[in-house]
Each structure stands twice: as C-alpha cells, then as structure tokens.
Amino acid sequence: MSRDLQETEKQPLLKVRNLSKIYGSSCKSCLELTGPDMESNICPRCGSVVACGNISFNVYPGEIIGIVGESGSGKSTLIKSLYFDETPTSGEVYLQCFENGETNLLSISSQKKRWVRNHLMGIVYQNPYLGLKMDFSCGGNIAEKLLAADWYHVGKIRKRAKELLSKVEIPLERMDDLPRTFSGGMQQRVQISKALANNPPLLLLDEVTTGLDVSVQAQILDLIRQIQREFGITMIVVSHDFAVIRMLTDRTLVMKNGRVVESGLTDQVMEDPQHPYTQLLINSMI
Amino acid sequence: MAYVAVKGGKKAIEEAEKLVTYYRYKGGSTPIEVKQILDQMRMAVYQVMGEGSLYAPELAALALKQTEGDTLEASFLLRAFRSTLPRNFYSLPVDTTCMQVIRRISAAFKDIPGGQYLGPTRDYTKRLLNFELLEEGEEHVKDFMAEYLAEIEDEIHEPPPTFPKVIDLLRQEGLLEIPKRDKEGETKVVDDITRQSLRFPASRAMRLQSLARGETGSMMALAYSSMRGYGNIHPVLGELRVGYVDLVVSHPLIEGETITVGKVMVTEVEIVSEIMTSNEHRDKNRRPKFTAGYGLCFGQNEVKAIAMATLDRAMASENPKAPAEDEEFVLYHIDGIEASGFTSHWKLPHYVDFQAVLNRVRSVREREGRK
Amino acid sequence: MRGIYNYGFIDENTKKEIRRKLLKAVAIPGYQVPFGSRELPIARGWGTGGLQITLSIIGPEDTIKVIDQGCDDSVNACNLRDFIVTTTGVKSTTDTLEASIIQTRHRIPEEKMRADQILVLQVPYPETLRWVEPSEQETRRMHAEKDYSKLWVFLYEEIVRWGEITLSYRYPVMVNGRYAMDPSPIPRWDVPKLHQAETLFLFGAGREKRIYAIPPYTDVVPLQFEDYYFQVENFKGKFCKFCGSTDSYLDEVYDRETGERYFACSDTSFCMKRRKQSSGIPVKIGRRWYE
Numbered sequence: 001m002s003r004d005l006q007e008t009e010k011q012p013l014l015k016v017r018n019l020s021k022i023y024g025s026s027c028k029s030c031l032e033l034t035g036p037d038m039e040s041n042i043c044p045r046c047g048s049v050v051a052c053g054n055i056s057f058n059v060y061p062g063e064i065i066g067i068v069g070e071s072g073s074g075k076s077t078l079i080k081s082l083y084f085d086e087t088p089t090s091g092e093v094y095l096q097c098f099e100n101g102e103t104n105l106l107s108i109s110s111q112k113k114r115w116v117r118n119h120l121m122g123i124v125y126q127n128p129y130l131g132l133k134m135d136f137s138c139g140g141n142i143a144e145k146l147l148a149a150d151w152y153h154v155g156k157i158r159k160r161a162k163e164l165l166s167k168v169e170i171p172l173e174r175m176d177d178l179p180r181t182f183s184g185g186m187q188q189r190v191q192i193s194k195a196l197a198n199n200p201p202l203l204l205l206d207e208v209t210t211g212l213d214v215s216v217q218a219q220i221l222d223l224i225r226q227i228q229r230e231f232g233i234t235m236i237v238v239s240h241d242f243a244v245i246r247m248l249t250d251r252t253l254v255m256k257n258g259r260v261v262e263s264g265l266t267d268q269v270m271e272d273p274q275h276p277y278t279q280l281l282i283n284s285m286i
Numbered sequence: 287m288a289y290v291a292v293k294g295g296k297k298a299i300e301e302a303e304k305l306v307t308y309y310r311y312k313g314g315s316t317p318i319e320v321k322q323i324l325d326q327m328r329m330a331v332y333q334v335m336g337e338g339s340l341y342a343p344e345l346a347a348l349a350l351k352q353t354e355g356d357t358l359e360a361s362f363l364l365r366a367f368r369s370t371l372p373r374n375f376y377s378l379p380v381d382t383t384c385m386q387v388i389r390r391i392s393a394a395f396k397d398i399p400g401g402q403y404l405g406p407t408r409d410y411t412k413r414l415l416n417f418e419l420l421e422e423g424e425e426h427v428k429d430f431m432a433e434y435l436a437e438i439e440d441e442i443h444e445p446p447p448t449f450p451k452v453i454d455l456l457r458q459e460g461l462l463e464i465p466k467r468d469k470e471g472e473t474k475v476v477d478d479i480t481r482q483s484l485r486f487p488a489s490r491a492m493r494l495q496s497l498a499r500g501e502t503g504s505m506m507a508l509a510y511s512s513m514r515g516y517g518n519i520h521p522v523l524g525e526l527r528v529g530y531v532d533l534v535v536s537h538p539l540i541e542g543e544t545i546t547v548g549k550v551m552v553t554e555v556e557i558v559s560e561i562m563t564s565n566e567h568r569d570k571n572r573r574p575k576f577t578a579g580y581g582l583c584f585g586q587n588e589v590k591a592i593a594m595a596t597l598d599r600a601m602a603s604e605n606p607k608a609p610a611e612d613e614e615f616v617l618y619h620i621d622g623i624e625a626s627g628f629t630s631h632w633k634l635p636h637y638v639d640f641q642a643v644l645n646r647v648r649s650v651r652e653r654e655g656r657k
Numbered sequence: 658m659r660g661i662y663n664y665g666f667i668d669e670n671t672k673k674e675i676r677r678k679l680l681k682a683v684a685i686p687g688y689q690v691p692f693g694s695r696e697l698p699i700a701r702g703w704g705t706g707g708l709q710i711t712l713s714i715i716g717p718e719d720t721i722k723v724i725d726q727g728c729d730d731s732v733n734a735c736n737l738r739d740f741i742v743t744t745t746g747v748k749s750t751t752d753t754l755e756a757s758i759i760q761t762r763h764r765i766p767e768e769k770m771r772a773d774q775i776l777v778l779q780v781p782y783p784e785t786l787r788w789v790e791p792s793e794q795e796t797r798r799m800h801a802e803k804d805y806s807k808l809w810v811f812l813y814e815e816i817v818r819w820g821e822i823t824l825s826y827r828y829p830v831m832v833n834g835r836y837a838m839d840p841s842p843i844p845r846w847d848v849p850k851l852h853q854a855e856t857l858f859l860f861g862a863g864r865e866k867r868i869y870a871i872p873p874y875t876d877v878v879p880l881q882f883e884d885y886y887f888q889v890e891n892f893k894g895k896f897c898k899f900c901g902s903t904d905s906y907l908d909e910v911y912d913r914e915t916g917e918r919y920f921a922c923s924d925t926s927f928c929m930k931r932r933k934q935s936s937g938i939p940v941k942i943g944r945r946w947y948e
Binding site: 294295296298299362363365366368369370371372373478479480481482483484485486487614618623624626627628629630631634635636637638639641642643644645646647649650653654 | 661662663666667668669670671674691692693694695696697698700701702703705725726727729730731732733734735736739762763764781792793794819820821823824825826842844845846864865866867890891906907908909923
Binding site for chain 3: 110111114118133136137139140141143144147148152153154155156157158176
C-alpha cells in the first residue's frame with residue numbers, strides 16, 4: 001500500500017471537537033456542574049439543561065460507529081447537531097470531503113449547510129414523519145433528495161428511485177403511493193432508500209429500529225449491513241440497544257448525562273466494559 | 287364596420303354609477319345630512335374611522351352617506367383618502383390614565399379605585415325593537431333634553447374623577463409579565479405598518495397596529511375561536527374604558543415644548559390572562575404570573591377592543607397551535623380593505639387564466655384518451 | 658380632482674419610497690422587495706400594486722396604455738386608465754407601439770416591446786412557493802437559502818400523476834439563475850417573452866406588499882425537466898374569427914345570440930390592427946417577440 005493511501009486512510013472523514021448543546025440561559029459553571037459524576041444534566045446554578053457537553057471524536061472512512069446510551073444521554077441531540085437540525089452552543093465539526101476538512105461546518109452560512117446536507121449527508125430518523133414528507137409519494141421523497149443534488153431528469157430520477165426501492169425491497173407498484181399508507185417497517189425502508197439516494201459519504205441512523213416488530217428490526221438491520229458491505233458508506237448508528245450496536249458497529253461511544261464515558265472497539269467494550277455505567281448497561285441486556 | 291378599439295367599457299361604468307345614484311334617490315326621501323349621520327349613527331362612524339384608520343368623523347359620515355351605509359366601502363374610502371395626505375408628525379405616546387372617561391368598568395374586581403361607571407351603553411338594555419322610534423320628532427328631542435339636563439344640573443359642575451389603571455394594581459404586586467416573545471423582540475425604533483410591509487416574526491408594534499385598524503367582524507370571529515377553545519385565552523377584563531385623550535406632538539421649532547393638536551375618542555381594553563406553567567426549561571427565575579393583552583381603537587367600539595386584546599395575547603403564545611395564535615394567519619386576514627378587495631376581485635374577468643387551465647385539462651385528457 | 662389631490666394621487670414621499678424599492682428590485686432580479694403599500698381609491702386585488710408603480714414612475718411626457726386580460730376595453734382597464742389620466746393629465750393610447758408605459762393584468766401584449774418602454778404587471782400572488790407552502794416566514798427562508806426542493810418535487814409529482822405539469826398561469830420561472838419567481842397569472846404563452854427581452858418588466862403586488870422586477874437581458878427560464886420541457890398552450894386548428902390569426906393567444910367566446918362558439922385574439926388592439934391591415938388601411942404592427 002502506498003504511503004499516500006495510508007495517509008488518507010488515517011484521515012478521519014468526520015472530526016467533532018468540543019461539541020456542546022445547552023438549553024436555557026447557560027452560565028460559566030454549566031459544564032462543570034453537570035455530567036455523569038453528578039448524575040445530572042441540569043445546572044444547579046441556572047437551571048439550564050446540558051444536553052451534550054464537550055463531545056469530541058473521529059469517524060474514519062468506511063467505519064460504522066455506534067453511539068449508545070439511555071434517554072437523556074444526549075446521543076440524539078448529538079446526531080441532530082451534526083445534521084444541522086439543532087444549533088450547537090459551541091464546538092467544531094469538520095468533514096474531510098468539504099473544503100478539504102478545513103472549514104468548521106458549524107460556522108458556515110445556512111445556504112452552505114443546506115448544500116452539505118443535500119450532497120454529503122443522509123439521515124434516517126426513528127420517526128419516519130421526520131425523515132419523509134408524507135404529502136409526497138414514495139418516489140417523490142426520493143426525488144426530493146435527488147433534486148436537491150441537482151438531478152433534473154424525470155426519467156433518470158425514476159430509474160434511480162426504482163433501483164433504491166428494489167434494494168430496500170419495496171414493491172415498485174407502490175412507488176407512487178403516499179408513505180402514509182405504508183407499515184412502520186416499510187416507512188423505515190423508504191427513509192433508508194431516500195437517505196442513500198445521493199450516495200452520501202456519511203449516513204446517520206438515529207434509533208432506526210426502535211419501535212418496530214422484532215422480525216422487522218432484524219430485516220432492517222440486515223439491510224443496513226448489506227448496504228454497508230456493498231457501498232462502504234461511513235455510518236453513525238445511534239441506539240439505546242446494545243444488541244443493535246453489537247450487530248452493526250466497529251467502534252462504540254457510550255454516553256451518559258451528555259458526556260462520553262467510554263469508547264473503544266465494540267467487541268472490547270462489550271466484553272470488558274470499564275466504566276461502571278457501561279457495565280450496568282451490558283449487564284442489563286436481556 | 288366601425289373600427290372603434292375602445293367600445294362600451296367606459297360607458298358601462300358611467301351607467302353603473304348613475305344607477306347607484308338612482309337607487310339612492312328613487313325612494314324620494316330628503317337627502318340625509320352628514321350632520322345627521324354624525325349625530326345619530328355614531329357607532330357606524332366610529333367603526334369606519336377605526337377600520338379606515340383615519341380619525342375624521344365628518345369624513346367618515348360623508349363616506350357612509352356616499353356608500354349608502356356600506357361600512358366596508360366607507361372604510362375603503364377613508365383609507366384611500368389617507369394615501370393622498372402627507373404625514374406631518376408622530377404624536378407623543380398617549381397617557382390614557384389622563385383620559386376624560388365617559389365609561390369605565392372592570393370585570394376582574396368587584397370594585398376598583400375610582401369606581402365602576404357604566405356610561406353610555408346598551409349592554410344592559412333589553413334588545414326589543416322600540417316602535418315608538420317610528421314616530422320620533424323634534425319635540426321628543428326637546429322634551430327629553432330639557433328634562434334630563436335639569437336632572438343632572440348639580441352633577442355637571444363637579445370635576446370628573448380620575449381613574450388609575452386597574453392593571454397597575456397587578457403590576458405593582460409584580461404579578462404582570464411581558465411575554466418572552468415580546469421581550470426578546472423589543473427594538474429601539476417603533477415599526478410603522480403604513481410605511482413597511484409586515485415581517486414575521488412580527489414585532490408587538492406591528493401586531494397592535496394591524497389589529498387597531500382591523501375589520502371588526504373578522505377580529506371578533508378569530509378572538510371568539512380562541513375563547514371557545516381553539517387556544518387557551520380566557521380574557522378576564524381587567525379594564526375597559528371609553529373616553530377622550532389629547533394628542534400631543536413635539537413643538538417643531540422650540541425644543542422641549544409640546545403642542546396639543548386635538549382630542550380623539552378611543553376605547554381601551556386591558557385583559558389579563560394567567561400564564562400556565564411553561565413546559566420549556568425549568569428556569570429557576572420563572573414564577574406563575576399574569577400576562578396582559580391590550581386593545582385600543584378609535585371611537586366607542588367595545589367588541590373590537592376586546593377582540594384586539596384577546597388576539598394580542600393569543601399571538602404572544604409560546605407554543606402557537608390554534609389559528610388565533612398563529613400571527614401570520616391572524617394579521618394577514620383581518621384587514622377589511624384587503625380582504626374585501628380580494629374577495630371582490632374574483633368578479634373581475636379571469637377568462638385568460640381560465641382558458642389556460644382549460645387548455646391544460648384538455649391536453650391531459652387528450653393524451654390519456656390516446657393511450 | 659387635481660385641486661385636493663397630489664399629482665398622481667399618492668404623496669411625494671410614497672413615490673420616493675416606491676422608486677427606491679424599484680431600484681432595489683432591478684438590482685436583484687426576481688427578488689421580492691417588501692414595501693409599505695398604500696391604499697388607493699381602487700380596491701385591493703384590483704391592481705393597486707401595479708398602479709402604485711405606474712403612478713410613481715409616470716410623468717407628464719408619458720403615454721399610458723392599460724389592458725386587462727389583453728383588452729383595453731375591459732371595465733377595470735377603463736377605470737384604471739381613467740384614474741391615471743385624471744390624476745396626471747397624460748395622454749392615453751390603445752396602441753402598444755405608442756405607449757411609454759403599459760399597465761397590464763394577466764397578459765403581455767402580442768407586439769414586441771422596445772427598450773424605451775416599460776411593462777407594469779399587476780400581481781395577485783407574488784410568491785411562487787405559495788403552491789407548496791402557506792407560511793410567508795417559511796417561504797422567505799426558502800428563497801434566502803435557495804431551497805426550492807419542495808417546488809421541484811411538486812412539479813415531479815405532477816408529471817407522475819398527469820404525464821405533464823398542469824400549472825397553466827403563474828408558471829414558476831428561475832430568474833438570473835438565482836430566484837424562483839411568479840410571473841403573475843400570465844398564460845404560459847407569455848412566459849418566454851420575459852427571457853432576454855429589451856424591455857424592463859416591473860411587478861407590483863399591492864395587497865401582498867411586494868415589488869419585483871426583471872431588468873432587460875435577464876435569463877428567465879421556466880422550471881422544467883431535461884426530459885419534460887416547458888410548453889406553451891396549444892391552439893392547433895383554431896384561429897381568430899376576426900383577423901384570422903393562428904399564432905396569438907386566443908379567447909374562447911360564446912356568441913351571445915346564437916350561442917355558437919368561436920375564438921378571438923385576447924390582445925384586442927393587435928387584432929384590430931390586423932383587421933385594419935387586411936382592409937388596406939395603413940397601420941404599423943409591431944414585431945413578434947421571438948423571431
């Protein structure tokens with residue numbers, strides 16, 4: 001392997017530095033007085049909620065990273081901040097494929113953020129109503145993503161949409177139906193096909209199987225693995241369920257009260273958890 | 287064949303105008319004097335001034351005469367007239383505690399400093415048609431006036447009482463809160479909706495100005511929806527007062543001096559609504575309080591002022607859900623001149639537009655027929 | 658009337674403001690400039706936007722033409738023309754070539770306009786995104802971020818459902834490659850006239866309080882797909898009963914006595930000229946817009 005290839009392999013696709021999100025007036029002591037040691041997200045001094053505090057991590061190309069934690073751990077806030085659904089209070093985020101990884105994504109204009117979202121990222125939400133426009137047909141949802149990536153040919157859009165829908169095993173006769181009429185599992189699969197439409201280098205998955213029947217869950221997880229194998233897309237998978245994390249991810253971050261308490265290779269974290277909270281989580285797996 | 291390009295349109299308009307005049311005259315009755323409308327139809331005059339957004343009672347009365355009592359049309363006339371007038375001054379803020387009150391009530395407390403004064407109101411009359419009015423003549427006027435003035439002879443010379451604001455009672459106790467939205471939106475320069483178009487989120491100034499010149503019926507309907515349950519506002523009437531306030535402007539030449547340019551009659555309403563515990567962050571500094579809604583309009587128009595105060599408060603909601611809480615929904619649809627104009631504009635020819643649609647529909651059907 | 662009322666009815670400060678806003682609109686083609694629209698003796702929805710623009714730019718040397726649905730004789734056109742003439746004293750005309758300012762509702766004249774003329778269009782809905790979004794706050798954000806995906810998907814869905822885009826008037830266009838714009842309820846027929854024209858187009862929405870403009874030689878491209886191009890209305894097999902024209906926008910009319918259906922040029926002064934010409938009367942007919 002050439003020296004250059006090694007270098008690019010070592011370069012993270014995504015760099016997150018000191019990302020914080022605080023709801024409320026916020027004060028100087030917010031970060032100090034909250035966290036897993038205090039077992040609280042709420043600043044005793046000003047009442048603000050520290051959803052995430054000082055999060056830093058890297059994601060390498062082709063990796064699947066897991067972020068695990070219970071409700072209130074900050075994992076969803078983190079991923080929403082990466083997709084610009086939330087505005088972080090402070091921090092920096094860099095994408096290697098955007099301006100050579102030299103520009104902090106949190107500082108760019110909303111027009112540029114929109115461009116990054118449309119061309120470089122995809123997201124699948126737990127609630128399909130967040131990721132899909134229920135007033136657009138299934139194909140229309142995929143078209144939305146393609147149009148935002150400057151595809152202006154109806155024939156080509158429909159061809160690509162059919163490819164994607166086959167991949168996620170949605171019958172093509174339902175392409176022009178409203179996703180409102182689909183089952184939960186089908187809606188998730190439409191979301192996945194939409195997220196993949198523009199071949200994003202980075203895919204975010206936020207609790208995508210939570211709430212689905214167990215058999216459907218298994219199908220979706222299998223699908224995600226297939227996609228990863230076939231396209232080598234870099235993914236961040238958020239879940240409260242270690243079983244999902246184990247199935248999908250290479251590395252894992254464990255979050256509690258808005259902080260990362262432990263990180264490492266998924267197998268290692270699961271076999272030999274260091275932090276007491278991680279141990280608690282693993283032990284309570286059924 | 288005559289090659290006349292413009293044929294008939296102008297003539298048709300002229301004939302329509304003549305017909306309108308004919309309809310007003312054909313009954314044969316004596317033309318109404320503007321003074322009669324001013325004196326005896328004062329509620330209509332107030333409504334027209336308020337919706338026309340021009341305090342000019344005689345012009346409002348003239349407009350009502352010209353439009354045969356159509357208040358929408360009459361307000362339109364006034365609003366249009368406004369556009370040819372130059373703007374000379376902005377008045378200094380009016381202090382309504384100095385109002386020469388003719389009516390003043392509160393629903394929040396049984397009795398209030400200064401007392402409750404019913405004033406001229408039909409609120410407590412039985413709504414029965416008074417057939418005696420069919421025979422009303424000048425002698426009736428003379429007799430009533432002589433008798434009534436004699437009755438109140440002694441009281442006329444007493445100085446009118448002063449009335450502090452009921453809502454100040456709550457304010458002094460620290461129970462009144464400015465809604466978060468309005469606190470955050472405070473600006474140094476007051477917006478003027480007659481010189482700028484609405485922007486959203488709207489400042490309080492824009493909200494209140496739009497409401498002050500809004501059409502009474504639309505505002506009443508929207509406020510009513512809020513009271514009924516499409517929203518959460520139960521507008522307890524802190525105070526309603528009707529009376530005359532002075533308009534004062536800064537002296538154009540001598541700094542520090544002011545000139546009183548005249549008096550206007552206004553209706554002012556302050557409602558009080560309780561703030562439910564906020565479901566946002568548990569800010570330690572937040573305690574249960576009341577917020578107020580403010581209504582002000584020209585003349586005596588109580589329904590409009592109450593509606594205005596209710597909508598003012600509704601639109602400041604932290605989590606707007608109901609139509610009356612959606613400020614875009616409210617502010618865009620309560621202007622009588624705009625709403626009636628656009629509603630009427632559908633009477634204009636739309637045949638080119640319609641032909642375009644027909645063309646499309648036929649085109650699709652043709653293609654589907656060929657398949 | 659002139660005694661109590663200012664020249665052109667509206668006061669001088671208003672004219673100043675509108676002129677400034679027009680300059681801004683010309684500087685940013687297709688962008689909707691908010692303005693403090695004043696009320697006029699003509700009802701909202703009946704042309705107060707176009708009227709305010711006309712009254713702000715008109716002077717004693719101008720000649721005005723006013724049309725509604727292409728017709729000089731339409732009642733509302735008569736009313737507007739009368740108001741303009743009474744408040745300014747300018748000459749009026751029905752000849753497209755003679756006018757310096759043309760105020761129009763829902764049509765662009767058939768004869769090509771020149772660089773020394775201005776077309777003022779009356780606009781009921783200035784916001785093209787209203788097809789997909791009711792909130793003004795949201796549509797302003799969409800324009801600011803050049804986020805037109807919702808509109809595009811709407812057009813895609815139309816093609817999927819009907820095999821073509823069924824929007825007829827108010828067909829959305831992209832101006833100068835940046836702003837999506839509503840060209841006002843002109844039929845598709847008139848949309849190509851906006852592209853790279855010599856004439857200045859000014860758009861006024863009085864009730865909605867927006868002004869926008871297309872300066873001369875601007876790219877104006879209807880929203881279309883590479884495999885579904887924009888098309889104008891099809892009048893195949895139809896012709897004007899009066900002048901025989903087969904390539905002008907035609908009105909469908911039902912004879913008031915016989916009930917028989919026929920077609921006639923929407924642009925009445927254009928039609929009149931053609932009729933004069935075929936009777937041997939010398940008359941100057943303007944060029945077509947795309948030659």
